[in-house]
Amino acid sequence: MIQLPFTLAEPDGFSLWERFTFAALTLTSAALFWRRFGPILQRILHSRKDADFRLAPVGRRVWEFVWEVLCQSKVIRQRPLPGLAHALVFWGFCAFAVVTLNHFAYGLGLGFLSPDGWVGRCYFYLAAVFATACAGGILGLFVRRFAVRPRWLGAKLSYESGFIALLIFALMATYLAAFFVADGSPAARALWWAHTLTLLVFLPIIPHTKHLHLVLSPATVFLSRGGFSRIPALAGDEDFGLVAGTDLTRLVSLQAYSCVECGRCMEHCPAANTGKVLNPKEIVLGLRGYLNEYGPASAEPLLGKYNRQEAVFQCTTCGACEFQCPVGIEHLPIMVGLRRGAVNTGTWEDEHGAKLFLALERGSNALGMSATERDKFIQKQELPIFDGTQEYCLWLGCMGGYDPKGREIVADFARVMRYLGTSFGVLRKEKCTGDPVRRLGNDLLFEQLAQANLEALAQNKVKKIVSICPHCVRTIAEDWKQYGTPPEIEHHSEFLARHLSRLPRAAEKETVVYHDPCYLGRYRDVFEEPRKVVAQAGELVEAPRSHERSFCCGAGGGLAFLGEEQGERVSQVRAAELAATGAKTVGTACPFCNSMFRDALAAGGEGAPQLLDIAQLTARNLPAGGAG
Amino acid sequence: MKIVVAIKQVPERDAPLRIDAAGKWIEEADLQWAMNESDAYALEEALQLKEKHGGEVVVLSAGPERVGSTIREALAKGADRGIHVDCDNPAQWDALGMARLLAEAIRGESPDLVLTGLQSDDLGLGQTGVIVAELLGLPHASLILHVEKTDAGLKVKRELEEGWFQEIELPVPAVLTIQSGGNKLRYATLMGIKRAKTKEVRRVTAAELGVASNAVVALERIAVPQKQKSTQMLTGSPKDVAATLVEKLKFEVRVL
Numbered sequence: 001m002i003q004l005p006f007t008l009a010e011p012d013g014f015s016l017w018e019r020f021t022f023a024a025l026t027l028t029s030a031a032l033f034w035r036r037f038g039p040i041l042q043r044i045l046h047s048r049k050d051a052d053f054r055l056a057p058v059g060r061r062v063w064e065f066v067w068e069v070l071c072q073s074k075v076i077r078q079r080p081l082p083g084l085a086h087a088l089v090f091w092g093f094c095a096f097a098v099v100t101l102n103h104f105a106y107g108l109g110l111g112f113l114s115p116d117g118w119v120g121r122c123y124f125y126l127a128a129v130f131a132t133a134c135a136g137g138i139l140g141l142f143v144r145r146f147a148v149r150p151r152w153l154g155a156k157l158s159y160e161s162g163f164i165a166l167l168i169f170a171l172m173a174t175y176l177a178a179f180f181v182a183d184g185s186p187a188a189r190a191l192w193w194a195h196t197l198t199l200l201v202f203l204p205i206i207p208h209t210k211h212l213h214l215v216l217s218p219a220t221v222f223l224s225r226g227g228f229s230r231i232p233a234l235a236g237d238e239d240f241g242l243v244a245g246t247d248l249t250r251l252v253s254l255q256a257y258s259c260v261e262c263g264r265c266m267e268h269c270p271a272a273n274t275g276k277v278l279n280p281k282e283i284v285l286g287l288r289g290y291l292n293e294y295g296p297a298s299a300e301p302l303l304g305k306y307n308r309q310e311a312v313f314q315c316t317t318c319g320a321c322e323f324q325c326p327v328g329i330e331h332l333p334i335m336v337g338l339r340r341g342a343v344n345t346g347t348w349e350d351e352h353g354a355k356l357f358l359a360l361e362r363g364s365n366a367l368g369m370s371a372t373e374r375d376k377f378i379q380k381q382e383l384p385i386f387d388g389t390q391e392y393c394l395w396l397g398c399m400g401g402y403d404p405k406g407r408e409i410v411a412d413f414a415r416v417m418r419y420l421g422t423s424f425g426v427l428r429k430e431k432c433t434g435d436p437v438r439r440l441g442n443d444l445l446f447e448q449l450a451q452a453n454l455e456a457l458a459q460n461k462v463k464k465i466v467s468i469c470p471h472c473v474r475t476i477a478e479d480w481k482q483y484g485t486p487p488e489i490e491h492h493s494e495f496l497a498r499h500l501s502r503l504p505r506a507a508e509k510e511t512v513v514y515h516d517p518c519y520l521g522r523y524r525d526v527f528e529e530p531r532k533v534v535a536q537a538g539e540l541v542e543a544p545r546s547h548e549r550s551f552c553c554g555a556g557g558g559l560a561f562l563g564e565e566q567g568e569r570v571s572q573v574r575a576a577e578l579a580a581t582g583a584k585t586v587g588t589a590c591p592f593c594n595s596m597f598r599d600a601l602a603a604g605g606e607g608a609p610q611l612l613d614i615a616q617l618t619a620r621n622l623p624a625g626g627a628g
Numbered sequence: 629m630k631i632v633v634a635i636k637q638v639p640e641r642d643a644p645l646r647i648d649a650a651g652k653w654i655e656e657a658d659l660q661w662a663m664n665e666s667d668a669y670a671l672e673e674a675l676q677l678k679e680k681h682g683g684e685v686v687v688l689s690a691g692p693e694r695v696g697s698t699i700r701e702a703l704a705k706g707a708d709r710g711i712h713v714d715c716d717n718p719a720q721w722d723a724l725g726m727a728r729l730l731a732e733a734i735r736g737e738s739p740d741l742v743l744t745g746l747q748s749d750d751l752g753l754g755q756t757g758v759i760v761a762e763l764l765g766l767p768h769a770s771l772i773l774h775v776e777k778t779d780a781g782l783k784v785k786r787e788l789e790e791g792w793f794q795e796i797e798l799p800v801p802a803v804l805t806i807q808s809g810g811n812k813l814r815y816a817t818l819m820g821i822k823r824a825k826t827k828e829v830r831r832v833t834a835a836e837l838g839v840a841s842n843a844v845v846a847l848e849r850i851a852v853p854q855k856q857k858s859t860q861m862l863t864g865s866p867k868d869v870a871a872t873l874v875e876k877l878k879f880e881v882r883v884l
Contacts, residue, residue, distance in 0.1 A: 237822055240819050343817065344818040344819055345819045346814065346817040346819065354814065354815050361662075363640070363641055370642055372642070442815070443818045444821055445815075
């Protein structure tokens with residue numbers, strides 16, 4: 001047998017007095033932990049049940065748990081350096097769990113891993129490797145928090161985090177040091193006690209600080225609703241969304257207590273980055289504050305002391321926060337839930353919001369125009385009416401049917417479809433899909449619009465829809481499911497990418513910077529198709545923030561229809577970023593992004609890049625006149 | 629203050645209208661219906677008065693079954709109860725007949741105030757509210773943008789032409805016809821709709837009110853406006869062309 005130079009040193013037995021002290025301290029520590037954690041658990045469990053919660057499919061949950069929690073995929077990928085440091089700490093803890101268990105068992109004379117045995121020896125070596133990495137990781141995180149001080153960790157230094165880091169470091173140091181002292185020596189005893197005391201101090205601190213995520217976030221990730229921005233159906237006649245404590249569901253309460261305050265949501269939030277009141281982190285912490293003060297049985301409004309209505313209505317629902325969150329918090333159902341609470345009970349009073357709602361109560365489109373304007377456009381472009389014989393129903397949407405630029409996109413896309421010989425038709429009558437009212441939390445209107453449209457589509461026997469608007473696509477494909485079975489739908493980028501081989505390439509390739517629309521990218525996971533289309537028509541340039549990290553144009557969440565923004569305009573920040581790439585053209589795939597950038601780029605004056613949808617980029621390479 | 633708001637249900641603004649076979653009315657099948665716009669403002673004014681001074685808002689509408697949805701909408705927005713006067717063919721009733729129906733329904737309520745829209749979006753006669761006042765023998769004022777309750781009765785703001793306004797005082801009970809745009813309309817909420825389900829809607833028939841149609845005005849024919857498109861080329865010096873253009877825009881097209 002190979003003799004390794006050193007192994008973990010342990011004290012040789014404990015006196016009765018030592019054992020008694022150890023047991024008493026352990027019980028005290030556990031009691032202190034429970035005194036704080038017990039009520040938190042009660043608040044979560046006493047929250048309303050999530051009516052639509054299903055454990056199945058378990059496969060998805062297990063996979064997310066393995067990939068996001070065990071592999072720390074999101075933690076690392078979205079912030080590589082601190083993410084890796086965190087992963088080292090996390091993996092260290094995992095490897096350390098058995099060591100800690102054995103450590104306590106040993107204190108009671110029940111140690112199951114012996115440093116003399118083969119298994120024990122190997123495991124302790126393995127744990128030592130992890131402990132070294134963990135100590136390195138926590139040191140890195142300490143330096144980041146107290147020396148680098150990124151803005152999203154908050155202006156105030158968190159000394160509790162410093163103390164925790166110190167404890168973790170001490171845990172690892174006392175463990176590693178035990179390899180360098182003689183077994184059974186007084187030094188081994190001292191190290192054992194130091195390690196024990198550190199652990200016993202650490203335990204009760206967990207539920208008092210954001211380190212509660214150690215306990216909760218694995219469950220939060222496992223139990224999350226999944227999908228993206230999955231907004232639960234209202235449960236029964238008395239559910240109007242998140243109005244008061246009694247409306248908080250277990251998932252929402254669990255998520256509120258899981259926040260680790262890393263600030264990734266805030267780092268990527270278009271509102272928080274342009275001087276608005278909204279900070280997604282504060283929304284979640286606000287709910288936690290509410291639960292701590294009032295509890296889940298309270299009738300006290302959720303929008304009041306802890307969260308402001310103004311903030312909730314500044315959200316563009318871009319979903320960067322939900323995408324970024326490493327502990328499984330689903331911000332969009334919370335944000336939309338709070339809006340539902342305010343709108344469904346009529347407490348949200350906003351001139352522009354009411355105007356939008358009334359336009360959709362009385363008319364057909366979010367732009368508040370007469371439906372005959374759409375008819376005129378259809379006639380002018382000679383768009384065929386869908387009669388059940390064509391392959392596709394071309395869904396115009398409010399922007400495609402009424403907005404001048406949106407109409408250009410539709411016209412160009414129709415040209416491409418004609419060139420390809422794909423048969424399509426438009427509905428004689430179409431209502432708004434309800435996207436803006438869905439995101440603003442008006443369930444009454446959303447239901448009316450979804451049902452009217454579903455009925456019209458069924459009557460016309462529509463099987464396949466294609467649309468130029470990611471908002472329409474998302475709302476039809478996902479949100480309408482609550483009220484029926486929508487036909488298959490795809491975004492025109494998906495359609496175009498599939499037919500690229502039959503479409504002409506650009507003779508001269510100009511640079512095009514592509515902007516990922518939130519509702520196409522993060523919401524639908526379509527990133528590559530529009531890029532392929534752009535690459536065929538020009539030379540693709542990437543913006544600094546792209547793909548899943550794309551920065552919103554400012555239009556989503558119904559905000560395109562609300563009044564002037566507070567602070568900087570989101571659209572101008574993004575347009576400046578796109579223009580700064582030096583690309584000749586800004587390529588979009590959403591008529592709302594297009595409309596926002598149109599104004600923002602125009603404000604930039606001379607020399608601004610031109611702005612084209614991917615359908616227009618494709619159409620301009622078609623031979624003039626006639627089908628191919 | 630007890631307020632009765634008389635509301636008419638009209639075809640939705642975007643509804644495509646087709647003239648029926650007899651040429652005397654529109655095809656009602658497949659039409660979408662909505663609350664008449666100025667009636668919506670009358671309701672809003674009533675709700676605001678109730679919120680300020682307390683009392684009750686009763687919404688009143690005459691028409692076939694379909695009118696029920698508009699009454700529900702008013703209840704959802706905050707009216708306390710509804711009266712639905714059953715009449716199957718509202719096109720058979722002229723303004724006088726309709727006013728008689730409404731007046732009889734209102735009489736039983738003895739309200740402090742009756743509000744209704746200035747005119748309907750479909751026929752646009754602008755008479756019904758005024759005749760109701762006459763039939764009830766109550767003071768009335770039309771084109772009202774704002775109502776204020778005073779110790780003596782009401783102070784109201786009327787819209788006159790060319791941006792002029794008139795403020796007048798009148799005693800209650802009174803009848804006011806409301807102009808669109810004086811307030812901001814509230815949107816319908818899910819909670820309102822759910823709460824409205826339990827609110828009372830009383831149905832009465834014309835016979836129970838003791839009113840017969842006896843129309844004195846009959847609709848002879850309705851027609852879709854003829855679209856005309858014509859182009860005139862103006863020639864001459866820019867100065868002359870501009871002057872002629874202004875003249876034509878002012879007096880021929882009347883858009884300036």
